[in-house]
Each structure stands twice: as structure tokens, then as C-alpha cells.
Amino acid sequence: MENHVELFVGTPTTALAVKNILEQNNIEFVERNDINSAIAAGFGMADKATHIFVEQDVLEAAKELLAKNDLYND
DSSP: OTTEEEEEEEOHHHHHHHHHHHHHTTOOOEEEEHHHHHHHHTOOOOTTOEEEEEEGGGHHHHHHHHHHTTOOOO
């Protein structure tokens, strides 16, 4: 994930919408779900614990797509 930057952090439900938009526009992403990690470790759940990362060179395009859909949370 060396060239990836965080695009989004939020709930799993909202992250699903973000991922759908990125997939529809052929933008590759990496998802990190801290909720699943916390549950597996026995820590319970954390709010806003789904992170979406994209490569640096598509960051601005991805931000614009999410902003058009009221999903970008700077």
C-alpha cells in the first residue's frame, strides 16, 4: 500500500456506496475494515472504522466522484 492514500473513512454501509462508485468508474481501491479486526481481537466494534484507500494518482478523480454523490468526507 505504499502509493495508496486514504480517501474515505466511515461506516460499513456508507463504505459500500463508496466502493460501488469506485468500481463503476474502474478505480481500484483497498479496504481496511477495523470493525472486523476489532471483533476478531475481542475488542467489540468501533464507529467509522471502514477505511478506503486509492492510489495517489487517482485521488483527485475519486474525490470528485464521491463529492458528486455527497459521499466525500474530507
